[in-house]
Amino acid sequence: MNRQRILIVDDSPTMRKVIILQLSTLDVEILVANDGRLHGFDMVSNHPVDLVVTDVDMPQMDGITLCKKLQADPKTDAIPIVIQSSFDSELNIEKGFNAGASAYISKKELTTSLVGTVRSLLRKSSINRTRRVMVVDDSAMIRKIVGQGLEKKGFQVITAENGKAALALIDSNLPHLILSDVNMPEMDGYAFCRAVHEDSGLSDIPFVVMSVRQEMSRVRRMLSLGAEAYLFKPFNIDELVILIEKLLSDQYHLLLMEKERLSNERKLVLSSIASLATALEARDAYTPPGHSAEVARIVSQMGLLAGLDEEKVNRLRKSISGELHDIGKIGVKDAVLLKPGRLTEEEFEAIKQHPVTGANILRPIDSFSDIIEVVQHHHEHFDDKGYPNGLKGEAIPFWARMIAVADTYNALTSDRPYRKGMTAEKALQIIKEASGTQLCPDCVDLFFKCTDRWGRHQGP
Template identity: 45%
Template sequence: MHNPQVLIVDDSKTIRSVICSQLRKHSIDVTEAMDGIQGLNFTRKNHYDLVITDVTMPGIDGYQLCTEIKNNPQTQSTPVIILSSNEKHEHIERGFEVGAAAYITKNKAYKDLFPYIKEVLDRSKLLRDRLVLVVDDSKYIVKVVASGLIAAGFKVITASDGETAYGIAKETTPDLILSDINMPKMDGIKFCEKVQNNPQLSHIPFVIMSSGGDRRTMRELLHKGASAFLVKPFNIDQLVITAEKLLSDHFQIILQQREIFKKERTLLMGSITSLIQALEARDSYTKGHSDTVAKLSVKIAEKLTMPSNDVERIEFAARLHDLGKIGIRDDVLLKNGPLTDEEFSVIKQHPVHGAEILGPIPSMEDIIPAVLHHHEKMNGRGYPHGLTGYEIPLWAKIISVADVYDALTANRPYKKAFTHQTAMEFIDDKKTEELCPDCVKAFQEVMKEYQPKLLN
């Protein structure tokens, strides 16, 4: 591994010697320049990982040197630390305006300089050869963002829509993705979702750039796996700092942990699905019930124009809505006939059992209310808690409608299955009193469109 290359530009030989001595102790190779012009010439002929410059020097000063370095495409990614005797705020401000990575006063150099040097070199090493995919249908935004990132040391590749960007991502596997939301062909939400669902891409930090500040959209994207959200117009320095943070070792560890969490959740869902299958194997009359309820619940949720992430979670909840029946004894669950009041009171505990099974699992927290309350009724005569109207979670109301339909149209030893038409009439009669009217209306629209396909 090559040692870091640092250029020291200062007209004081003493200052140069002191800094050089300190850096060489840390295996850093140092080149000395006695003024700004010599320093500028060195940067044009050689590559440096860092330039440390004084301000007041013969020829050109440190501000102009920094400006020249940042205006040259060959050197614009080279970080510059300004080392000066001047502590005035306006001088420090000017240092950052010309592109300095840090401004250190000489009276604090002994304590602060090397930590800053280490930080800048570590950051430079982190960013070197890192590829960022910038996706926006605005050519101006793409140009500004790409220029800022290149100046900071990143490599950049661009796309104008999510569909093209997804193809590029699969071919190049960028280290970071920056994407707008509203774009042709495929928007940023769908693009983010596709990236997160691809095992080869899901580890890539995904940053959303948007001119809107819709909190619901932000929450939805963060839930889908977006790492950060930048609201336009944003400062390029803010963007670079965000990119550096996302690519830091610490954040990479977090991403690895998230990947492990996702795999564990997949395994967990497999285990729970096995429980559902075991339950349905106990009771042949409920075989496929959870799948049908999940399928109908998804269609109802989509008809209600719910966010795609909510639809996905409703599907989970619907598949697990009867999980608690695994805790119901066979003589009740498998009884070939109507239940007594005592037996029905046992059955009414299955939503509670389901919630208790899911309770210790953090990733299932949002679906527990749907599992717990899918047998509540609008008039308060449901179970287990007798909730009414708006007290009942929407996800539970949706699942309830789907559950009732599938239960009505299933054959049981003690009950002949309803026809589709009879079941639809029954559900229509129960809207407002027992079932959510909005959910019933959405369900009726779904069945008009999908009933033949769903029944098959």
């Protein structure tokens, strides 16, 4: 991913160094110019940047004039501009914002405010470029003016002439915000707003009403149906952009808070289930201490070697697919689970239910939905002679097929009540012979590549 670019425009070499030092804590590319006209404006025109930090008092072209020129050019009017100056009276600050600046910082506050301001503006600008706004209005002129204005500010825009047309577009072009008129043919703003908020997949999208000032009663009705805000026509694009950025920023923070809440909830649940797994291993005569953790470690190495997403590999290792794949044994009777000798056929049938039990334990937890099938199918055989569903070949989830190989290796090399663990060499030979029948050939190949890294006779 390319780094964001910041242009510093200041005629003072000392100030340029100070600003560069301040911004060095950010992962950005920095360009410099020593005046507004000969270097600043020309550089932005020829080398697209994501943000400009400019002084006010400069030769050739001062910062206020540079700001105005950048804002007047359709190619550069969406670039956030930070003005930093020794002139920090209310009049000077007002001049800066009137010229189109996004922020105005006094030089005496540079070391405390610049980095936070720049980081916030870059994040907001980046969010805008990925955000899609749906404009719904029966007036083609309004759709065109508002759509073009938002696109110039960096937003993606989709348009529709009424609520019915908008709903038809939403499935393939899910917007991050909806801007809608009230009076429209076929489906008006009331019906459209109601339909959006009654759909669980759409109800979180901020809904903004466009209306004339004489329709305040209609605006109140739209707000009662779930609309978040309103704008009276006519409005200017800057006014609209400020409102949209505020709503999207609020929604972004709410989503972050919800993500953090779910993450904390998941950690608590995982901690509780991990404690169960540890207790389970302690009471299970057939499962050697550390079995689950070792299977998880082997599977994660196989996953990384297969080129799978590292974040998902780590997530699955830390969560359930490896460490807690046998959690369903918690539902097996002690008389069976703790039996010191070999199991009868009936007792083995009871043991064979533990993948289903494990999946059922996890199923009520929404955040574990992507790993339930791994827990349920890790004892399936490649030749369809496994359990609980008798799946065959690639119908078995890939992660479950990898777990089957790692599980087999650890089981063969571990001591059991009725036998001593095998040597690594003998276990590897058995796994090789089971390739294509009990075990997936591709996963066996991955496993042997891992053993080559470990040292074939030393084990993992």
